[in-house]
Amino acid sequence: MPREDDVLEFREVTKRFDQTNVLDRVDFRVCAGEVVCIVGPSGSGKSTLLRCANALEPIDSGTIVFNGRTVGRTKRKLYKVRQQMGMVFQNFELFPHLTVLQNIVLAPRIVKGETESVAVGRARNLLRRVGLDDFGNKYPGTLSGGQQQRVAIARALAMEPDIMLFDEPTSALDPERVGEVLAVMRDLANQGTTMVVVTHEMEFARSVADRVVFFDRGHIVESGTPERIFTNPQQERTRAFLSHHLSNVNGQRSFPGQAH
C-alpha cells in the first residue's frame, strides 16, 4: 500500500534493452528522510533503476510515482519532476565551459527563474557546505575528481530537490579522493536528506544507509537494514556477492568482517 511519506515508488517497473529485462517488474519505494543504498554486481540494473526514476531512460511497463504523482505523463510535468530530483553521476558531468559557480546557478536561474543574487547566494553556501568555498571562479577542468564530484553534488542540491539520486558517485575517483565525497554524502544523510545511492562502497552503505537493497539481474534479491544484509543475508546470491566483495574490499580498507 502507498504510504503517506513515500517520496518515490516503483510499481512493477520493467525496462528492456534489446530482449533483456534490465529491470524485471521491480517494486521499490523510498520514504522521506530515508537513505537507501543499492548494491549488486555490475550490469545488474542498479544504474538503470536510478535513470528510470527521473525518466532519463523510458520504462517499458509499470509505474513510477514521485511525490504522489506519476512520472512522465507529459513533458512539462517531467521537467517539474526532474527539478525535484537531484542526480549525481559517476563521471560528475560538470559543464566544462562554465565556472564552478556558473555550473551551480545555471539551472536555478533558467529553470526556476531565480534572481542572480538569490542563486549565487545559495551557491556560495553550498560550496561552503561541500568544503570548496574558494573554488567558485575555477573551471571544472582544473579540479580533482573528488572536487568535481563535490561541485556536482552542490549543483544538484542548488535545485533544492526532495530526493538525491547518486549513481556510483565514487567509482570514477582515485582511491584517496573517495573519502572526501563520502564525507559530504554522510553529512547530507545526517541532515535528513532523502537519498538513493548506488554504490560499491560497502562500508558507507553499512554505516550510513537506513536500508540496503541487494540488486541482481534486474531483481531486488533482498532488502533490509544494513545490519541484516551484511551480517545475516538470507539469499545465497547476496551471500556470494558480499563474501566476494567484502574480501576484495578488506585488502584496501578496514572493514569488520561480517560476511559469511
Place this chain on the structure above:
Amino acid sequence: MNFDWSALWESLPVLLAGVQTTIVLAFLAMLLGIPGGLLLCAGRRSRFRVLTLPACIVIDGLRATPVLLQLFWLFYVLPLAFDVQLSPYATALLALALNVSVFNAEIFRAGINSIQRGQSNAALALGMSGTQVMRTVVLPQALRRSIPALANIWVSLFKNTALVSTIAVADLAYVALQLRTETYKTVEILTAMALIYWLMGYPQAKLADSLQNRYQVNE
C-alpha cells in the same frame, strides 16, 4: 628572357582593388555561412520531416557537386528557369555563402554529436527543457569545438573566391587574369598573383593550425 617587373607597380592599384573584393567577398560569405550552417544543421537534426528533407537535399546536393558548377548554375540557370536575375556579385556571394553553409552545417553537426550524452543527461536531470539544454550546455561546447574546422573552411573559402572571376566579379583572380591578357606579361602577373594569394593565405593557414592546437579536445 626579359621580365618587366616594373609594369607590376603600375598595376598595383588595380590588383589591390581586386584583393579588397576577394577579402570582402570571403568575409561576407562566412558571415552568412555561419547562421546558414546553424540553420541547415538545425533543419537536419529536426524531428519534423518537412524540415529534415529540404535540409538534407541542400546539404547532400551541394556537398557532392563542384562549387564552380553551383556558381554557374545560379548565374545561368536561375535567370532562365526562374526569371531571377542577380548581379554577378550577388550571385557570387550567394553561391559561396550557400556552399560554406553546407560545410559549416556538417561541422556543427559533428560538434554537437561530439558532446557526450552524459552532458545533456546532466542538464536534463536538473529539469532543463531540450531547448535549454541545447542553448546553454551543448551548443556552447559544440561551437567551441567547431572553431578549428571552421578555420579550415575559411582557408579554403578564401581560395575558392577565385572562382568568381569566371562570372566577371572583379576579385584578385579576375583583375590579375585581365591584366595578363592586356599586357601579355604572363610570368610577371601570374607570379605576382601567386605571391599575393600566398601572402594572404599562409598566415590564415598558420592561424588555423594554432586554433587547432588551442581548441584541441582531450577526453
